[in-house]
Amino acid sequence: METIPTPHFPEQGRQGTLWTIAVIDEKQLTRSCLTHSLISAAPAFAALGYASLAEWQQNGGEHVPCIALICVTGQKATEAIVELDLDYVARQDGDVRVIVVSDVEDPRLVVAALGKGARGYIGMSSSLDVALAAIRLVAAGGVFVPASGLLPSKSxxxxxxxxxxxxxxxxxxxxxxxxxxxxxxxxxxxxxxxxxxxxxxxxxxxxxxxxxxxxxxxxxxxxxxxxxxxxxxxxxxx
Structure with a gap:
């Protein structure tokens, strides 16, 4: 688990607790890069990196409320996250809001993820600014729906x-x-x-x-x- 200290910030969750972003990604390099980038660009949030959902559950339970970025690559891995892991996260206690981050921007998976309780879906083709906007929207209680993943199925x-x-x-x-x-x-x-x-x-x-x-x-x-x-x-x- 990587922990990056951050200064005190004003944005708070429902219970007056500071929001923490849990970056869950099995790839150490991308996990570290994303965690450091979020801290640099958004000091209003704390950020912690985890290699798996299990590690997050074991070490991140005290960090509530939490926005969990579940990062995954590939069609099969993304489908597994949507079908299995989102149900797992939904059973956890506390104020946890999940955003799926994937290189697969299939509109069907976007809808499936949101239907399983995810509060957002960020394609890896998105910029860091878009990711930050999504995180802030979810922290405020909204749902982020990516335009890029929806264009093919407007009909x-x-x-x-x-x-x-x-x-x-x-x-x-x-x-x-x-x-x-x-x-x-x-x-x-x-x-x-x-x-x-x-x-x-x-x-x-x-x-x-x-x-x-x-x-x-x-x-x-x-x-x-x-x-x-x-x-x-x-x-x-x-």
Whole structure:
């Protein structure tokens, strides 16, 4: 386990405890590089490196709340992380939020990971700035959905086949202004109660909008709404 001391920082979790980033990667070089890069670029977080989930469980239990970056390469290894390890992490106690980091940016794996409880999916083609933005969003309670991993399956939204950028943006016409507002807030990981407060509507009305949105795009849950509407908001940062 690698520990890099960091100065006191203001960002805190739910219990007033400082956020720790656990970088879990069996490859020592990439693990060390990522850990050091995060500390250098984001002194508002502590960072610890672990070679495996087992090592993290044995040595990182006291570091809560925690954002766990599970780093993996290759299709089979990424599928194994999604199918097996995310279930394992979900059973752990404490406030742990998982972000998968992989060189495989298959939209199906992105959706599967989010459906298993991951709070984000970062492709290794992303920059360090994108990774930091994802970590900060997850720390704030949001869900990070990578645009690069979703581009090949925009047609899944059910409103047509391949489209140009203008055609993708025109899909906003399929939703009412209030539905679009709900989608934007939902994509930030906000609860129905928070959405209702910010949009000045009843919580039951928010539930109706979400149900209608799900029916319109054939989504099964909130995660799929965020995934399937990624192309509706040009320049939307998460």
């Amino acid at each position: 899944r939204i059910g409103l047509g086949g391949e489209e140009s950028q203008d055609e993708g943006l025109s899909r906003q016409a399929a939703f009412t202004p209030k539905q679009l507002a709900v989608i934007q807030r939902l994509r930030q990981g906000e609860s129905n109660k928070i959405i209702a407060y910010k949009l000045n509507m009843e919580e039951c009305t928010v539930k109706v909008h979400i149900r209608n949105i799900m029916q319109k795009i054939r989504a099964r849950n909130r995660t799929e709404i965020a995934y399937m509407t990624n192309n509706l908001f040009d320049g939307d940062t998460q």
